[in-house]
Amino acid sequence: MHKSIIKFTFAVLLIATSSNVVMAQENEDGRRYGNFCSSCHGTAGAAVSDAIPSIGGQHKDFLITSMLEMKPQVVDGKEQAPKRYSTLMQIFFKGYSEDEIKAMADWYSSRPWVPTNYPLNQDLVNKGKASANLDTCTSCHGTDGNNIEDTGIPRIGGQTPTYLYHALLEYKNNKRNADGRALEMDVVKEISDEELRALAEYFSSLR
Numbered sequence: 618m619h620k621s622i623i624k625f626t627f628a629v630l631l632i633a634t635s636s637n638v639v640m641a642q643e644n645e646d647g648r649r650y651g652n653f654c655s656s657c658h659g660t661a662g663a664a665v666s667d668a669i670p671s672i673g674g675q676h677k678d679f680l681i682t683s684m685l686e687m688k689p690q691v692v693d694g695k696e697q698a699p700k701r702y703s704t705l706m707q708i709f710f711k712g713y714s715e716d717e718i719k720a721m722a723d724w725y726s727s728r729p730w731v732p733t734n735y736p737l738n739q740d741l742v743n744k745g746k747a748s749a750n751l752d753t754c755t756s757c758h759g760t761d762g763n764n765i766e767d768t769g770i771p772r773i774g775g776q777t778p779t780y781l782y783h784a785l786l787e788y789k790n791n792k793r794n795a796d797g798r799a800l801e802m803d804v805v806k807e808i809s810d811e812e813l814r815a816l817a818e819y820f821s822s823l824r
């Protein structure tokens with residue numbers, strides 16, 4: 618009886634230690650692969666422009682899905698159109714394997730989330746705050762835009778403003794994986810571009 622408990626404890630400890638080692642290694646690899654990304658996404662994922670998303674501290678599940686959806690997949694030797702539209706990222710992700718992408722997601726998600734310090738248009742922020750659709754957004758994204766319980770719902774509180782607006786237009790115009798989790802964003806199809814611009818500015822202002 619005692620022996621089996623000791624064996625069991627030992628096995629659990631062994632699994633726990635070796636998975637920590639794998640995690641740490643993945644994190645280190647992710648940092649290395651991510652060096653290239655820092656010219657745009659910042660040293661630890663805090664973006665350097667208002668049209669580039671911050672990715673440091675973003676939820677890991679969301680980062681993995683969004684990167685894999687932007688990576689063109691090859692089926693029967695033919696390159697397929699990526700499920701998620703992007704101007705640049707589809708070109709870069711061609712050069713990374715799925716494991717490398719997962720390692721980068723692991724590293725970036727473990728960095729702190731740094732809200733943008735880009736100067737915002739206060740008039741638009743106020744319009745966004747007064748939007749009749751705001752409660753719908755916060756029911757999923759959280760009142761501060763940073764729902765931390767559902768890791769498939771991205772952080773948007775403090776995200777860069779122009780990027781947020783473009784992202785909303787992509788959901789509205791079916792440019793993101795329409796049969797995946799993007800379905801949850803269908804609400805934006807009923808909202809005018811002007812109001813989406815204001816909502817983007819408002820969420821960008823949250824801390």
Ligand code: HEC
Pocket residue numbers: 650651653654655656657658668669670671672680683684702703704705706707709721771
């Ligand atoms: C030349 C600038 C540039 C470089 C370098 C770059 N990115 Fe991006 N990234 C962008 C832009 C711009 C977008 C918005 C999508 C688009 O239009 O391509 C983006 C989008 C993303 C997103 C989606 C974020 C979200 O909120 O959905 C992720 C994740 C990402 N990049 C990760 C990376 C990683 C990892 C690397 C390095 C392998 C990298 N990027 C290199 C500019 C860049």
Ligand code: HEC
Pocket residue numbers: 670682750751753754755756757758769770771772773781782784785793798799801802804805808816817
């Ligand atoms: C039913 C839940 C739900 C509602 C309601 C919702 N969202 Fe989302 N939102 C999501 C999910 C899930 C994703 C990620 C989808 C994907 O994987 O592409 C997302 C993605 C986003 C993104 C993309 C972020 C990025 O980094 O690329 C933005 C911006 C956004 N939502 C803003 C809003 C706004 C503004 C509203 C209100 C008009 C709203 N959402 C309503 C669940 C929701």
